[in-house]
Amino acid sequence: MKKTFPILVTVLSLTVISSCKTKEIVPVPPTLDTITVSETTFASVLLSCAISNVGNQSISDYGFVYSETNATPTLADSRIAHGAVSDPNVAPIKFSDVVKGLKPSTNYFARSYSVIASGTIFGPVMTFKTADVIQPAIKTDAVILVFTTSAKLRGIVETKGSFDVSEYGICWSSTNNLPTTADSKSGKTNISVFPTIYTVDATNLTPNTAYYFRAFVVSNGVTTYGDALKFNTLAITQPTIKTLDATTTSTTSVKINGVVESGGNSADITEYGICWSQRFSTPTTEHSKAKIPDSITVFPKTFSVNIYSLNSNTEIFYRAYVISNGVVSYGDIKTYKLETEGFPTLTTGNATYISATSQKLYGTINTRGNYAITEYGVCWFYINDFSNTLPITCISGASIQGSPTAFPATYSIDATNLNAGTLYIYRAFVVANGITTYGNEKTFFKEANPN
Structure with a gap:
């Protein structure tokens, strides 16, 4: 009994000392879900994640880290930060970001992160690949028209692709069976509707020559071609x-x-x-x-x-x-x-003054010929330029219907509505058997007053 009491006292003392010591808090880190990847394009991607459990320490920053080359990206790689968690009592904390400026057709590594006092916590690594750049679809369609030195050619821009179209058209060559835009071409701009059917005129071609042509479209600095087709320009034919x-x-x-x-x-x-x-x-x-x-x-x-x-x-x-x-x-x-035998013969006579606007013109039918005369007279035409060769036709005239009864027959015609100060050419004529025979050409200068 004497030994039991000291042992009891010792146990009680230890219990009291233990109950007075401060209880230690065990740190609980945040829990990060696996990243979800969506809306992937050739230059961007949507990353989504959540902090399912914030733990029991303050989160000073969280977000995403990603890299093209580092299979376990860290804060030293590319990062999208959201800052401190403002309300640690709310969970889960969902967050997402559109990552831009990525390379097309490229594999990337990404994971979420959160920063606490004891260090950085990372979520699981997720890999994704950006989409391929899609070029516009182009088709070399047909030859519409072909001439000796030109042709009308048709192409179709079927789809737009990833980027806007800056140019489209047709290129051609007589020596290159796969012509490019470095050869001859005809281009267009401003396209907003797909598919678009278009035509261009290939000009300055060589007649009777084989040409290769194909449609092209330029997008994001890249030129895409359709299949090569062939046509022959026409050979030159004269009328x-x-x-x-x-x-x-x-x-x-x-x-x-x-x-x-x-x-x-x-x-x-x-x-x-x-x-x-x-x-x-x-x-x-x-x-x-x-x-x-x-x-x-x-x-x-x-x-x-x-x-x-x-x-x-x-x-x-x-x-x-x-x-x-x-x-x-x-x-x-x-x-x-010329059938001249049997037609009348005649001579153009002189011209005499009548008035300031008229002149009497003479003619003589020397022989009747073998055909009936139906009309005879004098025709005239004015000339303003004395240096010119005298014309051989007349645009003004006067005639007598019927035929003289005796030959040679001299007759006169009054030329009226003349212009003073003008040189005129005139000649006698006679119509027989539907044929007009002319006398020799003569001229007169129309004076206002011969005196």
């Missing part, structure tokens, strides 16, 4: 022309007909007509010609020209011609002899 018959219109003139049968494809027609010679058997436009300086839109085009001041009873060589792209094309050469 075709035919020489037709001639008919006598007077003892010194004929009417000659021609027809431009087709226009060719080299260029627009600038001139056509008849060339002739009474000396050379192969007439050209370097000899005499009657031209029509006009274009033609409808084929075939039949035309006729009058040729004057020919030598009677002399054969004429003639052929039709047409000029296109500076090249002269000819029809067949034909010959014709």
